Amino acid sequence: MSHTLKVIGAGFALLTVCLIVARLVGGPSQPHLARAALIFVGLWLVGAGVNMWVGVAKAGYSVAEEAPIFLVVFAIPATVALVIWWRFSRG
Numbered sequence: 001m002s003h004t005l006k007v008i009g010a011g012f013a014l015l016t017v018c019l020i021v022a023r024l025v026g027g028p029s030q031p032h033l034a035r036a037a038l039i040f041v042g043l044w045l046v047g048a049g050v051n052m053w054v055g056v057a058k059a060g061y062s063v064a065e066e067a068p069i070f071l072v073v074f075a076i077p078a079t080v081a082l083v084i085w086w087r088f089s090r091g
Helices: 002-026 028-055 065-087
Strands: none
Touching: 002 028, 002 065, 028 065
């Protein structure tokens, strides 16, 4: 469980980095922040997938054991990012 929390925390850290980069590159405009949130979702899908692969290939868990963890690890930061996208895309 501790590893799962660390990975979710890494997801929030990546989301923060994406939003900071968008702010630095695009200024305070809301469309840039909305786009950064969507870019994060794609990046995080890959990151959570890599975490699942490590769990299966290196830690010895089965795909069936790792799939629910993948969903939690992906969904929590992705949901926050989608709320940010929704909020900033409405202009």
